[in-house]
Amino acid sequence: MSNTAAAAQTISRSNETSFKILIIIGLCHLLNDSIQAIIPAMFPILENSMGLSFTQLGIIGFALNIVASVLQPIVGMATDKKPMPYALPIGLTSSMIGVLGLALAPSFEYIVISVVFIGLGSAVFHPEGSRVAYMAAGSKRGLAQSIYQVGGNSGQAMAPLITALILVPLGQIGAAWFTGVAAIAVGLLTYIAIWYARNLRIEQSMLNKKSKSTIENQKGLAKGVKFALVLILVLIFARSWYISGMTNYYAFYTIENYSFSITQAQIFLFAFLVAGALGTFFGGPLADRFGKKRVIFLSMIVSAPLTILIPFVPPTAAFCLLTVTGFILMSSFSVTVVYAQELVPGKIGTMAGLTVGLAFGMGAIGAMVIGRLADIIGITDTMILTAFLPLIGLLTLLLPSDQKLNEWNQ
Template identity: 35%
Template sequence: MNLALKNEKQAVKPKLAARRELFSLSGVHFINDLMTTGLVPALLPLYKEAFNLNYFQAGIILFVSMLTSSVAQPIFGIITDRNPKTWFMPVGICLTGFGLTASGYAPAYWVLLLLVGLSGIGSGIFHPEAMRGAYMAAGTARGTAQAIIQVGGNFGQAVGPLLLPVFLIATGLHGLGWFALAAIAGLTLVLSVMPWYRRSLAENKARQKKIIGRNHVAGLCLLTAVVILRSWTQIGVAGFLPFLYLHQGIALKYGDLLTFLFLGAGALGTFIGGRVSDRISRKWLLFSSMAVTVPFAWLLPHVHGVLSVIVLFLFGFFVLSSFAVTVVYGQMMFPKNIGLVSGLMVGFGIGAGGIGATMIGWLSDLYGVTAIFGFLSLLPLAAALLSLLLPSERSLLSSSNET
């Protein structure tokens, strides 16, 4: 790491500017992602049975959810960069909750798609403004702030599948009506931070006008490619791990628990990686996290018993230890476009990962589930190599007065 950059980071002790508001936003992020990327994929078997769908029609449900909640986020980010809208967060969480709960009572398949899409749009509206809130609450601890808010979303994604066997299998789709309470809790948290958020937007608008320098377009494109490769790895493992364990003779219910372990380890890695990035080079932390992931990705289908649990945990930890890092890194490249960057790093990357999972499924049909994990080990390797081409933090800082 560059010694001057290290000394510069150590000279400013990382400190959050608005801790309470940041944790509130993290709680809303948990609820939002629980009701979208956490639950919708897990609900596909129930939707399929209730509407007598084939696998293609069930896949369309997931496609609509990802398209509206993830891929559209950069679009909402561009809109809010030009004119931040304080009402986007409360409206977003309300749409997310209404779409999910109402889908349990949909009378027809096309209505189900409409409601799932509405829920996804709510999530797409919510994310860019929530990430802007985390940016303003960060103070000098940007990595820590992003880690806190992203861990909320990561745990929401991890907990969602656990609710299926615990709750929804017993209640059926009508049990989704209870998630209206979760939406109300999310709305309450959002409303509690709105006075602070309005004040901070006014202060941040004045500060943004003072930022000089240019956006680093090539750097952001490379970083987006790294995020997509990481997302393909994460979603590929989370989606096909149960099939790997079924192939090895492990019951599906245990496979779901191991998937939760993988995603939970990723949430822990997100938090620790974000905190560490406030003190060391984000570029080298990103490279290291991707490089260290490679051997665990390769080992996973070849180990069994306790060793497989250890390998899976470390795999999940390292592959997502750069999650918060990439958001902050992207914000350094486009300091005047926080919403756009957040949409690319958080939304588009995950959405593209879901599309990539379709290709991984096709390869699994051709070569088998075990062989596909060898392919997955190449993705973080490619991401590590691409990360070496990213601009250094020192060059980004020197082209802007943003610190």
């Protein structure tokens, strides 16, 4: 009788949503991504102080994001086999070292080295952070992933405010303030790691059982799963390149076309990114109700005509379109992660590392390519071309339906 009661209690506990843990890991995601956000936020500062070209700025963005992109899936695969709770605070310690180095870097080369340390911290944080969100989700998986991801997007949205309030008045040395942000994140993640380690044995046992049965059911569906996963990665590519173009270079577009100051340009980016954070939060619950495929499709296709219009309208209209576009386009951010995790059950860290890591990696390549394109044809024409990327969202029509995913997982 006691064994039966214990089993029932375990099942009941696994269906409960731990909002306390979700809020803390979401806050840590905010702090982690706000540290990353200071790098593109510093681009106008570095261009003025060091005379860097768009290509060099793109290389800095590439150095940050490609490290996270390459290592995130690797970390995810490793932790699927053997979860590492205390890797979370260790990763943020690497970011703390990197942000201090960024503040003190005397040359382009040292900046690249510093952002590599920040990329390493991000590579460790994201797959393990997503696993914590999954463990704390209970039966509300979409909502849990939205809470976790909205923290990160909120951190990214802080970049324009960071530029206007800290980096413009203080310059490069202002990045040193974020060593304190990193220290707070390390402390919170230590608490998370203790909770993670305590709950790991029960959760991992349940995941292993589910993983084995799911893998057996999916042997005959390998081709369909692989095709769907490739489509998801292509959609992430399109979204990430567009967002990379906006976050890294739209400020230069407004300075050239609207005669804005750096501070004025950051207000437009802030609106875009805050709206994106809100879209991320609402996307998960909407997908739980209306379907993941439908939300992914609509987020790409509805935003496409808006992105195409943005370079051709006056400042006031551009501000409004940016805000709406950010909300709609980013509503699929957390949904693509959940879709991939349900596409390949039992590989929570791997799928989180692959989808979120690919978003970083595609953003890295996009930053470099778009920066090079801006040097060749000019920032205005580059922004016009970038605006067509969300049209790739038409490929969503080829994804398996939510019902098909459920059939595969039975």
